[in-house]
Amino acid sequence: MADLLGAAKPLFIYDGDCGVCAHVSGRLRIASSNSFDIAPYQTLELSKYGLTSYDCAAKAQLVIRYQVVWSGAQAVLYCARQGGGLLRLLGILGALPGIRYLSASLYWAFARSRKRIRWGAERCNLPS
Numbered sequence: 001m002a003d004l005l006g007a008a009k010p011l012f013i014y015d016g017d018c019g020v021c022a023h024v025s026g027r028l029r030i031a032s033s034n035s036f037d038i039a040p041y042q043t044l045e046l047s048k049y050g051l052t053s054y055d056c057a058a059k060a061q062l063v064i065r066y067q068v069v070w071s072g073a074q075a076v077l078y079c080a081r082q083g084g085g086l087l088r089l090l091g092i093l094g095a096l097p098g099i100r101y102l103s104a105s106l107y108w109a110f111a112r113s114r115k116r117i118r119w120g121a122e123r124c125n126l127p128s
Contacts, residue, residue, distance in 0.1 A: 009037045010069070012079055013051070013061040016040020020114050021060070032082035036062075059111065073107035074100070 014025040017040075025038045041056035049063050061068050062075035070078055073094065080091030094103040 009035065010078070011063040012036050012038045012075060013041050013044065013049075013056055013063065014038065015057055015060075016042045018114055025060070028076070028079050028083075028087075031084075031087050032079055033084075035082040036079060059107075072111075073103040076107065077103060 012025060012029070014021045016022060022040065029036065029038050041051070041053060041061070046052060046056065049061070049066065049068060051061060051063075051068060055061065055068075055071070059072035060075045062070045062078050069075075077091045077094040080087050080094070082088075083091070093099055
């Protein structure tokens with residue numbers, strides 16, 4: 001994979017071993033008019049970003065110009081704000097101070113139960 005450090009676009013890093021995560025990341029990128037790049041953490045040299053595989057297995061990460069800007073729900077919401085219509089609205093509302101806690105809780109619940117979730121033909125392949 002090309003070195004994405006110098007890329008002008010933000011980089012959304014997800015768990016490539018999880019089919020649901022890969023599917024959702026790809027859909028989010030398409031809905032956001034490809035305004036950011038996506039990559040599974042397993043294909044990146046994480047130390048360039050100050051990340052570890054543990055960080056990326058626990059939460060999605062958003063990197064802008066060498067630095068992790070957001071992780072977890074806030075990373076997803078940033079990407080949603082790059083879209084239009086309802087997706088953008090959800091991204092804006094989810095980042096508001098009172099709702100931010102709820103967004104983080106929903107992300108945590110999703111991440112914790114992703115092994116049991118089936119999204120179309122995609123399923124998380126991580127061991128239970």
